[in-house]
Structure formats: structure tokens, C-alpha cells
Amino acid sequence: MSLPRQIAVIDIGKTNAKVVLIDSRTQHQLATRSTPNTVRRDGIYPHADVEMLWGFIIDSLKAFQAGHGVDGISITTHGATGALIAGDKLAMPVLDYEFDGPETTAAAYGNVRPDFAESLSPRLPNGLNLGAxxxxxxxxxxxxxxxxxxxxxxxxxxxxxxxxxxxxxTTSLGCHTDFWAPTHSSFSSMVRRLGWEKLFPDVRPAASVLGAVLPEVAAATGLAADTPVTCGIHDSNASLVPHLGAHKVPFTILSTGTWAIAMTVGGDTSHLDQSRDSLANVDALGSPVPTARFMGGREFDQLVGEISTPSGDDIRRVIEQDIRVQPTFTPGVGPFPHASGLWTKAREDLSAAERTAAASLYLALMTQACLELCGLGREIIIEGPLARNALFAQALAALTGVPVSTSGDATGTSLGASMLFGGGLHHGLAGVAVTPLDVAGFADYAQRWRAAIG
Structure with missing residues (x-):
């Protein structure tokens, strides 16, 4: 099969869903459409609005086909989510992983889930373990x-x-589901213990083409009947695809969105701490990747409100006046899951630029803490929305002492998913080198932040 030229990527994040059309030769976006990914509260439990999303996907494919042409479709989504199928329909709604229902069977689940040494998957709250x-x-x-x-x-x-x-x-099975044993490339003992092996279809590579679109999809969108569709990939792992085989290992990719997820390709899994939200993901080639994360995008939105790019004076003032954000504002996840978030100065007394500066420094400090768990690579490449936050990137470069670059394309997840066509191995993308933050007192500021955590 020749490489499709214009690839539509269905990219479903926890907060927003989008469909992006990417030119596979230039790696440029040709078009994009997005919609909020809302949780429905009706029915038997909070769940994904899959019919709204399906309508959005079909309408987007139809528009892209009419305006540009679509030669192939790839798929990437957030993790910790699955669908229970009965025949060709959902047996139950697609559960929202933030719902606390699974906590009611937590004790019993604890007796059947695999040990961390086997799954490299920590026990997480609510439904963040798909197995739970x-x-x-x-x-x-x-x-x-x-x-x-x-x-x-x-x-x-x-x-x-x-x-x-x-x-x-495997990238989705290996995303803290408890279903997978990464070092053995097989289903975990829990799957066998519960007799669920027969419920999992055959494992296919993320970059494999499952088949062409169904006739009814072709009719609804105007797509050619032979339009190919890849198997699909977990979104954080999609961010890794452009870089696999393109850098000296170990190297770190920081994939950002609702979550900030640090993944060190070629790193050592022995320092992972299951009590601090660090784990192993599985990359598109099936290899374990030590990972640590926190809800960086969600916390940033919560902390800042109105974003205002800080000036040099704003940054110096935040550091000189010791205006800090201490972890964490999303209890139960991240490297400090039991800490209680606070500002060292009342948030309402700060300007929007000061809040933005303090929150950006906070995210850099939290990322450094994640890197202490998953390992610091020879270099760090920032993908996604935080690639546009200059202060965050500069602070991270100063804190880690390794080269940091920002992705030349803020849609690293969608681009990586598009690269599944052709096998998923490509040369790395040129990034923009980051100059480390050079502001007097920042090292002491960072030390005070760490000391306050205890």
C-alpha cells in the first residue's frame, strides 16, 4: 500500500476532541476541527458522549473530504478508558475515569490486580486503572x-x-490498565485469573492497517470505499512516534495537554515509585518506557484563570517576593499525591501575569520532580500546549541542566498518530532550542519549593 498523502487524525483528549488533517509529506496541518469532550451525567453512571463524538467525527471527515480529500484515517485517544462490547454495540456506556464508582470495589480489586513488579502499573484513584x-x-x-x-x-x-x-x-493496554505485563509483552496474570482472555481481541501493532472504512461510513462522509484506517494509539505514545529511533537514548519526551506526562525512552524502570504516580508506558514498538505525570494542563487552568504572558519584571517579582504555588491541586495523582495545594501569597492579590508566572514555574518544578522518578534523558523535547509556554520551558532547562527544545508543531500527538502510516518510524522533527532561565534567586526559590513539601 502506498503511503496516504492526506491523513485525517481522530484525536480524542480528555478535555477536547479534534479531527486534524495532516499532509504526510510536509507534516503540516491542512485543517482542524475541535469540540469540547463533555461527560454525560445521565444513565447508570457518568460516561463519554460517544454519539456526539461520532457525529462530530463523521461531520469532520465529510468536511475534510469535500475541502481537501482524505486518503487515510488514524486514531489517538486519552488512556484509562475502554469500551465493553456486546456483538457490535456497547454493552454499557463508556465510563468516565474520574467517576468514583470503582472505589466501592477497591478492596476486592486489590486482591486480584497484579503486583507492580509485573504490571509496572500503580494503583490509582477512581477509574484511572482501566482494570478497576x-x-x-x-x-x-x-x-x-x-x-x-x-x-x-x-x-x-x-x-x-x-x-x-x-x-x-499495546500502547493502550500498557497505559496503567493492570491488563498488561510490559516486560513480558503479554496479558497480566489478572486477565487470566478472571478468565477474561477470551474477551480481548488479537493484539495488533498500532501502525497496522485494520481495514477500510465501512460502507456506511463511506456513504456518510464521501470517503473512498477503500480508505484505510490504522489500529490506533494512546495519545501520549503518539507524541513519541516522531522521535523513536531519532535521538540518542535515553531521551525524554514531555507530552502535555490535560496531563503533563514525562516519558524517558531508553530509561530505567527500576526507580519507578508506584505511590507517586510513576509507571511504565509501552511505546509503539512494544518497549516499556518509564513514565511519570501530573495533571499539568488542568492545574494550570485552575491556577491562572486569565492567562497573561509575564514580562521579565513580573518573573523577577514573583521570584524575589517568593510567590510560590505548592503541590498539589489534583489530589491523588502526580508525584505528591497526598500534598494539599496552596499559594504562598493570596491568589486574588496577584495580577494575571504574576499568576501565570508563578503557575509556569510550578509546572516546571513539578516536571523536574517527575523526572526524578522516570529518569532524566540526555535531552528533553516538549510537545503540546506547554511547548508554547516560554517561561515553563526556560525554567525546566535551568532546573535540569540538559538541552530542552520545544516541538516545532504544537500538535505532536496528532502528528505522531498520522505517522503510523508507513510503520511509524521517521526522522525526528526539528525543535526550537530553549535558553535556560537566568534570573537571580531562582535556584533558591526552587530549593524553598522543595523544602516546603517536606
């Missing part, structure tokens, strides 16, 4: 679960709707 979600669903809705014929991770759910083909895939 499915276990709760199997107990709370036993009759509905008895009709389940397949368990799909989220990218592969959308692949099913597009192609009619069932598949499993």
Missing part, C-alpha cells in the same frame, strides 16, 4: 457484563466503529 473500571462494572452490573463479547481500549473502539474490525493494541 471493568472489575467494578463486572460486579455492579453483572447481568450486563455477562453479555460482553469484547473488551476494547478506547482508540480501538473508534477503529471498530470505522472498520468493523476488533483489535487490541
Amino acid at each position: 473500571q471493568v472489575y467494578w462494572q463486572s460486579q455492579a452490573f453483572a447481568e450486563d457484563f455477562s453479555r460482553v463479547t469484547a473488551i476494547l481500549t478506547y482508540p480501538q473502539y473508534w477503529a471498530l466503529r470505522l472498520t468493523g474490525v476488533l483489535a487490541s493494541e
